[in-house]
Amino acid sequence: xxxxxxxxxxxxxxxxxxxxxxxxxxxxxxxxxxxxxxxxxxxxxxxxxxxxxxxxxxxxxxxxxxxxxxxxxxxxxxxxxxxxxxxxxxxxxxxxxxxxxxxxxxxxxxxxxxxxxxxxxxxxxxxxxxxxxxxxxxxxxxxxxxxxxxxxxxxxxxxxxxxxxxxxxxxxxxxxxxxxxxxxxxxxxxxxxxxxxxxxxxxxxxxxxxxxxxxxxxxxxxxxxxxxxxxxxxxxxxxxxxxxxxxxxxxxxxxxxxxxxxxxxxxxxxxxxxxxxxxxxxxxxxxxxxxxxxxxx
Numbered sequence: 001x002x003x004x005x006x007x008x009x010x011x012x013x014x015x016x017x018x019x020x021x022x023x024x025x026x027x028x029x030x031x032x033x034x035x036x037x038x039x040x041x042x043x044x045x046x047x048x049x050x051x052x053x054x055x056x057x058x059x060x061x062x063x064x065x066x067x068x069x070x071x072x073x074x075x076x077x078x079x080x081x082x083x084x085x086x087x088x089x090x091x092x093x094x095x096x097x098x099x100x101x102x103x104x105x106x107x108x109x110x111x112x113x114x115x116x117x118x119x120x121x122x123x124x125x126x127x128x129x130x131x132x133x134x135x136x137x138x139x140x141x142x143x144x145x146x147x148x149x150x151x152x153x154x155x156x157x158x159x160x161x162x163x164x165x166x167x168x169x170x171x172x173x174x175x176x177x178x179x180x181x182x183x184x185x186x187x188x189x190x191x192x193x194x195x196x197x198x199x200x201x202x203x204x205x206x207x208x209x210x211x212x213x214x215x216x217x218x219x220x221x222x223x224x225x226x227x228x229x230x231x232x233x234x235x236x237x238x239x240x241x242x243x244x245x246x247x248x249x250x251x252x253x254x255x256x257x258x259x260x261x262x263x264x265x266x267x268x269x270x271x272x273x274x275x276x277x278x279x280x281x282x283x284x285x286x287x288x289x290x291x292x293x294x295x296x297x
Contacts, residue, residue: 025087071087073112076115077096077108178197202232212239215243
């Protein structure tokens with residue numbers, strides 16, 4: 001990852017790809033699932049046949065490997081965060097876009113090399129980086145494949161099955177769930193959760209759940225607000241289809257607390273509290289951890 005006055009072909013491509021990815025994140029609520037981001041970058045950057053070639057050894061497409069490889073520099077520079085298959089741009093990353101593609105990558109690489117040099121357990125030999133990302137295996141791809149499996153499984157469930165998953169998650173988080181809406185119930189609250197069995201302690205949570213592809217609307221958020229009449233009531237809106245920008249704004253500006261949970265956040269919470277689920281609740285969405293050697297990412 002050396003900085004050169006005349007950029008190599010890989011770094012020239014990397015500068016364009018990194019700049020495009022950060023720009024897309026900036027313009028799309030500061031975050032995006034990795035697969036969706038890659039698709040948008042492919043549309044935004046003019047890629048020639050060389051960039052679209054597959055590496056013979058790894059089988060990965062060159063431009064995708066280049067983007068993954070040099071994104072490590074941006075992480076160490078504080079421009080980018082990757083978490084559970086989602087890429088986030090930081091305020092520092094937004095500010096770095098003012099530098100332009102080449103200067104941005106140059107500063108990111110300098111930050112990476114500074115970080116690498118400060119690692120006491122790494123020998124000088126280990127600090128020599130490959131000039132090509134060809135041997136770099138994008139862990140993001142592995143992580144995204146796992147995430148896609150979880151998303152596909154959840155989307156295959158009917159609304160009542162997903163409702164049971166949400167109730168199970170709340171129990172794993174230490175709540176009692178005295179009410180889970182029965183089949184046939186339309187509208188209103190889908191799950192009620194208490195800190196104690198009788199609901200005498202705050203917060204008393206009322207949960208609205210939408211299991212569908214389309215995002216929850218501002219009108220639906222306001223409907224949940226209207227149900228939170230008592231002091232100590234908190235609303236949680238769970239939507240597998242996400243939320244419209246207006247819906248998110250309404251939740252942020254609400255006089256009552258409304259917590260929004262989209263599909264990616266639900267999966268993240270399920271993974272975090274999985275060991276606290278009962279065996280019966282674990283069977284609703286079973287997980288198996290797989291461990292890899294940690295990389296610089």
